[in-house]
Amino acid sequence: MSGRTDRLVRLSDDSRILSEQDCQAIAKRVFAFASGGGETSVNLMSWWNGELRWARNRTTLASDRRDIRLEIWRDVGKGRGNVSTNQLDDASLEAAVRAAERSAVLAPIIRRPTPTQPPLPNPERPKTAIWSDATYGVTPEARGEAARALIGPAEAKGMQSAGYLEMRAGSHARLSSTRMGTTPAPWDIPYTAWTQAQCSMTVRDKEGTGSGWAGLSSYDWSHIDAPALAARALDKCVASQHPVTLEPGRYTVILEPQAVCELIAIVATSMYREIPEQGQGPWVLSYDDVLGLWRSKLGLKVLDERITITHDPADPLLGIFPEPWMEPVTWFDKGVLTNLSFLRDYALEKLNVNAPRRALTGYRMTGGQTSVEEMIGTTTRGLLVSHFSDIRALDGNSLLSTGLTRDGLWLIEHGKISKAVKNLRFTESPLFALNSIEQMGVPVPVFRPVKNPYEQEAPLTPAIVPPIKSRDFSFTSTIDAI
Amino acid sequence: MIQPEGNSLVRPGFSRQAGARVCRACGAIVTAIVSFAMPAHAQTMFQWPDTSAHVSHYANMEDCLAADDRVKRSVVRREELTVWHDTIPINPRAALDPEPAEVAKTASQCAARFVEPNVDIRDFAPALTLFLAAGRDSDATALVARRVAAPARNARDRGIVVDSAVEIYLNARPARLDAAENLLLHRARSSTDRVERLKTYATLLISTRAAGDTVRSRRAAQWIVSIADSLTLADRQSDAFERLADGNGGQLYIYDALDELTGFRTRMDSLKKSTMAYATLERANWSRATGERPEALQIPIGVKAAPLSAEHWYPASAGSSPRPTPGHPALILFLEHTSCIGSASTSDAHPTAECVSRMAELRRIAERFPSLEIDIVMSTHGQFMYLSPPSPENEATLIRDWVDAHHVPGAVLGVTTTQFWRLPAPDDRRIDKETPNLTRYSFGKSWRVGSGSMFLVDSEGIIADAWRLREEELGQFIEVLLNREHREK
Incomplete structure (x- = not known):
């Protein structure tokens, strides 16, 4: 028998993830090893991750990694066992199938057979734009060149830069021995391949008095203008040097798109029907004594009427991971709460609809035509916020949150930026900010990559949001960090 | 693309249809040969392995209980592969059945190193569970006595200790009804709170009836009825009384006890006579338990069944x-x-x-x-x-x-x-x-x-x-x- 290392799969540079044909061929080989009857299903994931990280203008990490995860499920008698591996030679696959069969007996998932089984519904999956050859084609050398172009201008001005460049691709398929070549079941996953790119950069002066940040993520690397991001981070750093301390209080704020996205992220986590219908969260209206149930604010105006937040899987700029029963959804229509997400059993029981409403992940928020410069020009006294960090919820019912401004905060006086300001802690509800809007700008894509880079199944969660000017935003303390 | 060593995924130039035909033909021949020539491997592949626990290195009570629990779960799991318990009539005396031999053996071996007088009183609950699982009832009794005698901050704390011991006695297999009854009786007799005593006797009635011990359950029912007769109006209207029986009120315990005392045979005798005779008996019990008029019985016994309608x-x-x-x-x-x-x-x-x-x-x-x-x-x-x-x-x-x-x-x-009807859109x-x-x-x-x-x-x-x-x-x-x-x- 060959040595253990000989069993590892070789992945060539030009094909770093499994193709659809690869997945089907592997699945067929696994199914052929199964013995004793019963269903066999495989969950095949492959991923590639090319990244480059730098700090103090020098590369600290440059890697190009890839792996495969094969999960095998075997139904044996009344039990179901599973095992996972990344070794795809015949001997390893057979051993894995045998291990799954053993686990079906040793640790079975006892499932009573259903006495009657009507035909399963066949959900549609939307076609979404989540694959980019431009992202997939970026080589380690190209990443190095891109980083050099990002670091160069900052270094030339005597600044320190740190940043992260990443290109990822992945594929996923879940196939069953009983449904090969036939209509898939809702829990089967037809072959799906996706890409994601992200670029973010922080520039600081050597004295540590100024900091600028810029970043963008997209499934398509060609959508990311890396030199423009580098210039923006550098400009912000220069402009934010030597900040003054400003007394906390209520200020008119101009929130750049990134700051808006970070502020309203907590709103997305509350968009579930079950929460208000159990009498909790920001969308609960009141208890209906006659019907004995909680009414929600669905259908009521809850935000500024200029705000519409939608989610269209077919939006080519959003790039949302396709899920069954995924449809275009308008969450807020001109400030009116029109949708909350729910699970499929809720849909069947309460609405008699055979489809869940997928959670608000990727979204597009409407805006206006006012540029940030115009917003500044019309502000007597206020603050310009680049972005926030460390935001956390303080109260689930009002969504009152707290967090810090970061990488650039400026005081606006009489229509002009007058000085850089030390960072502040805010304590405010995004709902209050979204109800106190004075002006809105043109929506743009923002930096919102998958949070856990090793969670290969995580759906892509892009967002397109506008800058906004909001009054009476509450800052509660000063922060020394730049 | 993917090149597992020594295997090609799709052979170049190999027509799929032709390949499939050849494979089907070969498959049929191979299957035929294999079926005649070889025993069915699938029938013998899944042998249950040795799952007995090796307890020699388990140093404390928790480890022993965990090992014992693992053995118990493997026994249950093995049984579940061949028996759907929920399709079989409930065995009313299941609580009095002993643990499977391998579970008792594991507990006994693991508990051998623990001598009762040396057991730290803070390990009371796991030690009691382990002693009972190992069949060391005299050690269990001594441990409970030591724990109950230990200083407590107040009567409530002591009550909690007794509650824990009773629960462990009742959950043990076989359930130790004698020991549980002794503890509960001691507690009931030392309490002056009538509602509390009613609750204690009801616990005894429910647990002994669930274990199929009718002698004990009738005895507990008798005590409940005696207590009920001594309840004052204030007792019956108290919050503590209302909270009994999962918030349905202590009168349910009393009604239950009266039914138990009436006896199933007596109830059947009245039903043999007529349904109304049986209804009268049940209504009288309800009236006595609650002080309400007999017709207020919540169970519609003796009521004319309405015609069913369906589309x-x-x-x-x-x-x-x-x-x-x-x-x-x-x-x-x-x-x-x-x-x-x-x-x-x-x-x-x-x-x-x-x-x-x-x-x-x-x-x-x-x-x-x-x-x-x-x-x-x-x-x-x-x-x-x-x-x-x-x-x-x-x-x-x-x-x-x-x-x-x-x-x-x-x-x-x-x-x-x-x-x-539907709530207005978009709620729906x-x-x-x-x-x-x-x-x-x-x-x-x-x-x-x-x-x-x-x-x-x-x-x-x-x-x-x-x-x-x-x-x-x-x-x-x-x-x-x-x-x-x-x-x-």
Whole structure:
């Protein structure tokens, strides 16, 4: 028998993830090893991750990694066992199938057979734009060149830069021995391949008095203008040097798109029907004594009427991971709460609809035509916020949150930026900010990559949001960090 | 692309159709040869391995209990592979069965290193559990005595210790009813709070009855009735009394105790005479337990059964005559498929164990009493498992298929189309109206009909008993009613 290392799969540079044909061929080989009857299903994931990280203008990490995860499920008698591996030679696959069969007996998932089984519904999956050859084609050398172009201008001005460049691709398929070549079941996953790119950069002066940040993520690397991001981070750093301390209080704020996205992220986590219908969260209206149930604010105006937040899987700029029963959804229509997400059993029981409403992940928020410069020009006294960090919820019912401004905060006086300001802690509800809007700008894509880079199944969660000017935003303390 | 060493995924130039034909032919030949030449490997592949625990390196009580629990779970799991317990009649004396030999052996071996007098009193709960599992009852008794005698901050703390010990005694296999009773009696007699004592005796009644020990349960019932007679009006109106029996009030304990004291045989004797005689007996018990008028009995015994209505009858001919049929004893079962079938989110919903158990029980009853009329009452909800049926007729057909799959001989199914309305859009939630059957069978009382509720109706259309029927009792009730019918004819 060959040595253990000989069993590892070789992945060539030009094909770093499994193709659809690869997945089907592997699945067929696994199914052929199964013995004793019963269903066999495989969950095949492959991923590639090319990244480059730098700090103090020098590369600290440059890697190009890839792996495969094969999960095998075997139904044996009344039990179901599973095992996972990344070794795809015949001997390893057979051993894995045998291990799954053993686990079906040793640790079975006892499932009573259903006495009657009507035909399963066949959900549609939307076609979404989540694959980019431009992202997939970026080589380690190209990443190095891109980083050099990002670091160069900052270094030339005597600044320190740190940043992260990443290109990822992945594929996923879940196939069953009983449904090969036939209509898939809702829990089967037809072959799906996706890409994601992200670029973010922080520039600081050597004295540590100024900091600028810029970043963008997209499934398509060609959508990311890396030199423009580098210039923006550098400009912000220069402009934010030597900040003054400003007394906390209520200020008119101009929130750049990134700051808006970070502020309203907590709103997305509350968009579930079950929460208000159990009498909790920001969308609960009141208890209906006659019907004995909680009414929600669905259908009521809850935000500024200029705000519409939608989610269209077919939006080519959003790039949302396709899920069954995924449809275009308008969450807020001109400030009116029109949708909350729910699970499929809720849909069947309460609405008699055979489809869940997928959670608000990727979204597009409407805006206006006012540029940030115009917003500044019309502000007597206020603050310009680049972005926030460390935001956390303080109260689930009002969504009152707290967090810090970061990488650039400026005081606006009489229509002009007058000085850089030390960072502040805010304590405010995004709902209050979204109800106190004075002006809105043109929506743009923002930096919102998958949070856990090793969670290969995580759906892509892009967002397109506008800058906004909001009054009476509450800052509660000063922060020394730049 | 992917090149596993030594294997090519698709051979170049290999036509798929041709390959498939060749493979099918080869497969058939190989299968034929293998079937004749070799024993079936699949039959012998899955040998249960040695799962006995090696306890020599377990140093403390928790490790021993965990090991014992692992052995117990492996025994249960092995059994579950061949036995669906929820389709088998409940063994009323299961609590008195000993632990499987390998579980007791593991506990005994692991507990051997722990000597009772040396056990730290803070390890009371795990030590007591382990001693009982190992069959060292005298050590368990000594440990409990030591723990109860240890200083406590107040009476409440001491009560908690006794509660813990009683729970461990009752959960042990076999349940140590003697020891639990001694502790509870000691506690009850040392308390001056009558409501507290009532609760203690009720605990004893419930646990001993569940274990099938009728002598002890009757004794506990007697104590409950004695206490009940001494309760003052203030006691009965106290919050503590109202909180008893899961918030339904202590009068339920008293009613239960009176029923226990009346005795099943006496109750059956009165039912043999007439349903109204039985109803009078039950109403008298209720009146004595609650102080209310006899007719206030929440269980509709002695009440005329309302005719069932349904839009869809299976078989269809069943709808042409009134149900329950006058002149025949009938068993009416209310069921809701929405609570019978598990969560639909997984797309392969499975029936709940409770529901399976109910249908299996019904099948046994139907097979045992072929002349008994069985009416299953269900209603539509606009969904079935993972489907949203397009019409009530379609849903009724799916319900019929589901009921048919449980093979209850002679059962008649009536499906009511549930009327509903929706909250205004975009909420759109469906609000069901109560079906006429549910309204009629609630009889204006506060206890409402739920999924799984049963009503046993005599040949005169009078309800003989409802809701609380267990299979063993139910069989005797039906036998009496059928014998009465036979006698009358």
